[in-house]
Amino acid sequence: MAEVNMLNKSSLSMTLSPLLFACLLISCCYGQVPLVMWASEGNTLPSLDRPTVGKMMSVDQVKSILTSALATAPHTVLLFLQDKLSMEDFTVYGGVLGDKEDGAFPNLQACLKVASSPLVLPSLARGVAAEVPALLQDSLGTSPLYTDLSSLAQQSLASDPALLVIGLPYSSGPQTKKVLHQNDEIIGKVLQIMKTKNVPYTAIYTGLQPSRVIEDTSVIIEPLVSRSLLQSPEPGVKPPVVFNGTQGPCILLWADSLNVSFSRASDSQWITVDLAPLTFTPAVSLTGSSCSDNSSVLVLNYNNVLGFTTFTLTFVMTKRYFPVSARNWTLVEQVRLGYDGGQTATFNGSRGIYSPAEYSFHCQMVSSNRDPLLVPHNSTVAEMWRVQFTDFQIQGFNVTGNFSYASDCAGFFTPGIWMGLLTSLLMVLILTYGLHMIMQLRTMDRFQDPKGPSISVPLSE
Known part of the structure; x- marks a missing residue:
């Protein structure tokens, strides 16, 4: 009112x-x-x-x-x-x-x-x-x-x-x-x-x-039900994974897909599973997760994945101060796959997975295969495991309830920009060469005069 x-x-x-x-x-x-x-x-x-x-x-x-x-x-x-x-x-x-x-x-x-x-x-x-x-x-x-x-x-x-x-x-x-x-x-x-x-x-x-919005479903009348059956409902947006520490939410994770591929040493065939449906609907167990001022660990626990009774996906994040930028940065140091009751496959992520500590990290593709942001810790891991996350976003520090501003992994010089720059440079070089050739042209220092003596060119015998 x-x-x-x-x-x-x-x-x-x-x-x-x-x-x-x-x-x-x-x-x-x-x-x-x-x-x-x-x-x-x-x-x-x-x-x-x-x-x-x-x-x-x-x-x-x-x-x-x-x-x-x-x-x-x-x-x-x-x-x-x-x-x-x-x-x-x-x-x-x-x-x-x-x-x-x-x-x-x-x-x-x-x-x-x-x-x-x-x-x-x-x-x-x-x-x-x-x-x-x-x-x-x-x-x-x-x-x-x-x-x-x-x-x-x-x-x-x-x-x-x-x-x-x-x-x-x-x-x-x-x-x-x-x-x-x-x-x-x-x-x-x-x-x-x-x-x-x-x-x-x-x-x-x-x-x-408004901070609280509650739909009033009492105004829906019966004739609208038959019409709603003819319409495909909009897919709901799945909520992020939230780990609550002693002082409230401290780690957030969201992804469109969390693909994990496994291949045994004796078999060249890769088996891939998407962990996203098991992660967001319903919420996955976060037993073993922790967060502090300078480090955060998010542990996702699964059952019966890729033939393993227990399976864990762990994200290890640290906060470091870099004097060059005079600010704190969040680094995803490692992504670990725990399986078979104690074995671990580790991928190092500090190569490119970082963002200012006040922001969240977002990347359209985080992979260990092509243009890897996740680098296998040893060759054995590279032969047996692959990970690929799409529309991936994570925040391990300064969480206030929702994701902060996202620092994206996409660099400024994308392949399209490089192609444009190289093409422009090639055109500039061609134009420069043409102008140089034109400037090198010289006219004859002597011309034949019809009214004067003709130019004689002696012929050698």
């Missing part, structure tokens, strides 16, 4: 309680994004008429509300833009719009209590929240400045208007409350910096997309 609430300090908690319950009935089905707006102490937001009950806030409605609010509010705007946010994050973890005193939002709750008239938009239509930076840019007439906590403390905030965007992460699962509490601490520190600099501000807290 989209409803604008202009509240005073005394009636904040009493007014929001029935409102939030009604909003949840809608947001649980459609996954809407809330928006919370307030001004610094000593400033107020204008009173606005409530829109029709039961409607989600559209782009035009949000633009009109923001323009009206900024007409009298300070034009130094702090936009706290979280990756995902839903009303359930407030009600489940409390501390802002709920009644929990030990919630995840103590700083935000304190700000709303001090603010004279906070503005709450509980139901922005999906996709509208992502337009908030552009709407604020149009209202203020200034471009957004994406900053962080350390940069904000060093910036001069004398210019007015100003649009400062502070990005906040989000993590689903058991780490949600911890991440929300860390985001709340960032909000508190940013507002403390603004108070120290004595700069009045207007703060907005919202998300790019």
Whole structure:
């Protein structure tokens, strides 16, 4: 339910309680994004008429509300833009719009209590929240400045208007409350910096997309069933393998296929099996996996693979600091195949499987055969085992819930680029040679004159 609430300090908690319950009935089905707006102490937001009950806030409605609010509010705007946010994050973890005193939002709750008239938009239509930076840019007439906590403390905030965007992460699962509490601490520190600099501000807290979306299947009627049988369902995207350490997710793995080939020494025929169906659906056993600050080991355990009762696929990753680049890098040191109750085939991967520690590694093809990124540890392994992973992505450090930005293995100089460069170089050489030949042409130093004596050429006898 989209409803604008202009509240005073005394009636904040009493007014929001029935409102939030009604909003949840809608947001649980459609996954809407809330928006919370307030001004610094000593400033107020204008009173606005409530829109029709039961409607989600559209782009035009949000633009009109923001323009009206900024007409009298300070034009130094702090936009706290979280990756995902839903009303359930407030009600489940409390501390802002709920009644929990030990919630995840103590700083935000304190700000709303001090603010004279906070503005709450509980139901922005999906996709509208992502337009908030552009709407604020149009209202203020200034471009957004994406900053962080350390940069904000060093910036001069004398210019007015100003649009400062502070990005906040989000993590689903058991780490949600911890991440929300860390985001709340960032909000508190940013507002403390603004108070120290004595700069009045207007703060907005919202998300790019809803964190919880639950489809309402009750609206499906019977005549639609016969039609759905004529359509082929879209294939679902399989979730990645996630290993949870003591502090939450620490290793992620995804691949379209994990092909392992085996050939006995007495037989030249290769037997190949794709481990992906056994890895992602259902989830494979991760017994033996571990992660720490500088090393991560992901162990995938299988049964009855290639004729072996037990079979394991292990990825060994380390984090190293390289002074040349002045940053930490993640290296996939080894890929191990464990079989027959103790034997191991090892492939070294540090030759080309690496990425910045903050990123994940992605490669369309990781193979030990042609253009190998995985090099056999000894010749015996090369004769008996081959591995080939397609659309492979792995991350062993700095995991926040989902894959970070992917560092791809594809180099800049692809075969097509090399062909173009060599062809261009050949054409340049041909043109240079032609110009050189033209410049070497010389005219005759003497011509026959019809009116003068003829040129005689003596003939030797």
